[in-house]
Amino acid sequence: MPIVAQSSTETDWVSRFADDVIAESERRAPGKPVVVASGLSPSGPIHLGNLREVMTPHLVADEVRRRGYEVRHLISWDDYDRYRKVPAGVEGVDDSWAEHIGKPLTSVPAPAGSPHPNWAEHFKAAMVESLAALGVEYDPISQTRQYTTGAYREQILHAMRRRAQIDGILAQYRTKKAPAKKSQKPADEAELEAAEGSGAAGEDDGSGGSAGYFPYKPYCGQCEKDLTTVSSYNDDTTELTYVCTACGFGETVRLSEFNRGKLVWKVDWPMRWAYEGVIFEPSGVDHSSPGSSFVVGGQIVREVFDGVQPIGPMYAFVGISGMAKMSSSRGGVPTPADALKIMEAPLLRWLYARRKPNQSFKIAFDQEIQRLYDEWDKLEAKVAGGASQAGGSVLPADAAAHSRAVRTAAGELPKTPRPLPYRTLASVVDITAGHDEQTLRILSDLDPANPLTSLDEARPRLDCAENWITTQVSAEARTIVRTEPDAELLASLDDEARESLRLLLDGLDTHWSLDGLTTLVYGVPKVMAGLDPDAKPTPELKVAQRSFFALLYRLLVSRDTGPRLPTLLLAVGADRVRKLLAV
Missing domain, CATH: 1.10.10.350 (Arc Repressor Mutant, subunit A)
Incomplete structure (x- = not known):
């Protein structure tokens, strides 16, 4: 039996969105599971900016579950997207991968030495593991599977019948440009964010062909690339003729039977909203400007697919201390797996839970991580001590963010039994170079009245601190104790x-x-x-x-x-x- 939604007047942003999502779900589809959605393109390393695409609906879905409702959090793996470019800095990849540009991500070879069958599966794997560590419950959907099994056939045929209407909608936006962005950030950082949208946001909308507008793009039957041009389509027979500009191959197929192609992004996304009955799905700022996919999609889902646009908050970018906006096409961008090596899962969850989606924030890989852990430990102490704790009681929003960080509707996340200060652990492993016996001796001396008896009591925080010292602190900054007096x-x-x-x-x-x-x-x-x-x-x-x-x-x-x-x-x-x- 669903629990009555709580008042949002004194709660956090997650509760307020949960109120709206529950009300909208009961209006649209009473008695059915509440559907929230995320989309991830495994075109390269899936970074900490992409994680916000998952954490925002996850936190809302988890709050809805806590209230007793059945929820489906769909994560749509956009693995049928075209391979756009060779990302920099990926081990096992060289310039020869450029020959695969234009193919579906699942048709591109994985980096050399990978145990995975293709490019998409290689980059999905690390994210799947990280989501499990973060306690994210979801239903995965492979877009390769959806398209190649014909799951969307009726939606594709419908879009092709309504292509003139879709073209008319898109034409209203094609000349519109986004207004200048207002930002309190340094100009260089804001310009970086504005200049580079995500891959899908910049995709072709299907316009420009001499034979007219077509919202469907076939992958070539010979070279597998999407560098194809549709020259004709018959609504009655569903016969579609295309030619590939890459290899010259051409053929006529029946779209009622053909499964090797996909709708262009600005039509594909609203089609999925209607197909899945999505109630809540956030989008990045690059999807939310005039003429972008979320704005155009609202009109297409309503007028073409007879659906409703999800509640869709815009989320701001996530940065790394000292690094400009993250992009998976650039080398060296930190991923959730990288973050989970140096910080515990509850802390990483907390960073996403405590900020409203439209607030940007940075994740510290530098010395700032020590201050961040101090702040987290202080909050933990306040929550544990209640109003009697020194420093006063916890604000409702802070308490809610803490609760969402340490547990989900399914239960508590794993935690360190003896959470010693991160900066202390980092100093100790820096000095001992990770020598277990020495480390245990020192940590036991921290509190002689209640000594640590095993390093396992300090894990996984101890391991995180050691990983931070060994991977993020330069050799020049490491501490080397003198062997002889000066x-x-x-x-x-x-x-x-x-x-x-x-x-x-x-x-x-x-x-x-x-x-x-x-x-x-x-x-x-x-x-x-x-x-x-x-x-x-x-x-x-x-x-x-x-x-x-x-x-x-x-x-x-x-x-x-x-x-x-x-x-x-x-x-x-x-x-x-x-x-x-x-x-």
Whole structure:
């Protein structure tokens, strides 16, 4: 029995869309499953920008499921799209793949060494695995299968009968241009986003042929490419004649029996809305400008296919710290699989859940990931502690985003049993180079009253931190602890500096924990200034502390900065610290 939809006045964007979707579904198709949809083209690596196409409807679908409704989240794999260009930076691919441009993605060979049968399956595989890790429940639909089995035959014949009407609708938009984009982002970044739409958004709409307009594009029977021109079509017999401009092959086929071609994108998309009864499907900004596929599709689905356009929020682009708008035709764009190597699934879900679809955001692969994890841990503590937690109660929208990050209607996502601070884990694995025994020793010393007994307690967060250190941090930025004391620097120290080092070494045994060492390293400059170790810092004291910290870094790692000193001292170990700092 469906649960009554909750009021959206004090909830998040997901709940508000869920309210609308439930109301629209009950108006259109009462008693039937609620249908939401996503579309992904496996034309190359499916990146973190594409993931928003899935996460937006997933979060809404999951909220609808939580309320007791049956939901179908369709993910349409656009694997029957044409192969447009050879993406840069893909291992096992060279310029010879250009000979396949124009073929369906499922007819293009997979990159060399791939275990998958074709290009589309190769790039789908990583995304399928990532969606499972993220807890995304969906019904996959292969467009290759749909078209080549004749599932859309009646819709194709209908579109061909109504081609003049479709041409008239498209003609209303062909000369319209999108208005200039308003953006608060730096101009260069905004221009990059505006200049490059997704592949489907820029596809041919079927116009331009001397024999008239045809919304259907055959793939050539000889070279398999879609570089074909329809020269005639008979509505009564469904005979279609085409010629291939790539190889010169031509033939006449019966469209009532022919399954080797597809509707052009601006007709294909609205046809699917009507065919599947889609209630909710978002689209990127490149699909939403005047004349683009979502806008034109609304008129085509209504006037040609007697359907209804889905509720379709526009979603903004997703960026990476220091990287312009992502495109799967460029090399080196991070994918969900890349993100899941350095961050836990709930954190990645949270990034998509906490921002409205029309708000752009960035995913951190640089040092910012440490601050992001600090923010996440603070939210987790607030949610766990409720109103009594230091920092106040959690705002309803923040609590909702957290709930959507850590669980779905099917249950909780896997989590780290002992979620130690990410920056601490990163510092430790940086210093130990991932040596398990050393890592366990250090992590156990963080809280001697409740020591870690196994590294499994800190996983998968520990593995994520290690992957981040080894794949995202440059060799120059890695921490290398000295093996021998810096005799020259030690000999040059004045009496005050020597005394500060002696105070530190004398306090190691009684302060050997993360909290204890924090107190110690901040306290030494206070004692040197004649203050109590618990004294509040003054501007002068802060200068003295920074000077002391810089000295410790130079003596331990030959740099002026490094990991947090308490963590660094724990990682180096008391005996080695004494060896390197002895005066």
